[in-house]
Amino acid sequence: MTDRRRFAIPRGVRLYGAELHDEALRLSHPISPTGALVVALLDRGFTVTEVAGALSARWHLDRERARRDVDAFVAQLSEAMLLTERPGAPWRTWPRGLRAAMLSVVTHQPPRAQPRRFPLRRGSPVTMVTDIARGVLIGLGWWWLALTLVSTLLVLADDSPLAVLVLVPALFGATVAHEVGHAAAVASRGAGCFLRVRGLAVAVVHTRDAGGVRVHASGALLSAALGITLLAIAAIAGMGWLALATTPFLAQLVTLTVLFGDGRRIATA
């Protein structure tokens, strides 16, 4: 079977000899010299099959076994966000998408989305907000486009008020505020982090020792604080559309319950 996937070392990760260094989390992951060769070849743009072919030719291995080994190694590094898949053109990746869709029908499991890593630069709060907004916008691009289309159609086709249009930017703002809350709390502890987007799930990834109740709660609390401030402005200025825009910010408080990851971590802390 030919595996045409291409991978790259994401920004914020470097390969030093036989070691992958995660600069965001300040962690080093030693790998074998063969593993380092695999990573280097993948980062140069070779596909999984091509890399497996190179390994089997060099060490006279069975080609299929080499491909399975490279595949397993790549899966491990992808899970740890030390390697990310290069997005291919839709006309080239559709057979794999179709295969994943068929597999999900058979297994009754949703297809596993590829995680994407977005580095968060150290610097001023503006830099942090910009980086997170960029990650949320790009990582969930199709989702924002679909929501904008649906809300526009609702306004055009139905008698829905124009205020419905503010819900999409408000949801975007609330998501950004939530992640900024987490990232700021992690930064205040002197630790590093990065943004991970997988499917519709957005998360600030940090080391376990940088966590804590304050870090887990800060996302929802910052978002709700912004929502209450905007609600007060809406009440004073009598702006109904702004009051409607505060709802995604206020609803973020629900993530403090056990229904969501943040709430579960708080409950078990």
Next chain:
Amino acid sequence: MRTLRAGLLGFVVALVVELTLAAALGLSVNGSGWGDVRLALGPLPFVTIEGGEGTVRMSVREGVFVIALIAGIANAVGARVLATSPKEAAQER
């Protein structure tokens, strides 16, 4: 202690979310001139919003507290289940 804390958190979160969302809805209704709104689940009323000439009157009813209480109990039960879950215990280590 962990269960009690989770229960209190669930209650407070649900109460704050309900009250602030009701206030947002009230202001929005007032701004768009939709008239009076009464939110209820069967016989259990939550919020009544009456819009007037440049004013809005919002009444919080008993349903808000009932839902907050249910959310608190559900969160406490969820936290209890999580505490005894082997998967969570393994993650804590």
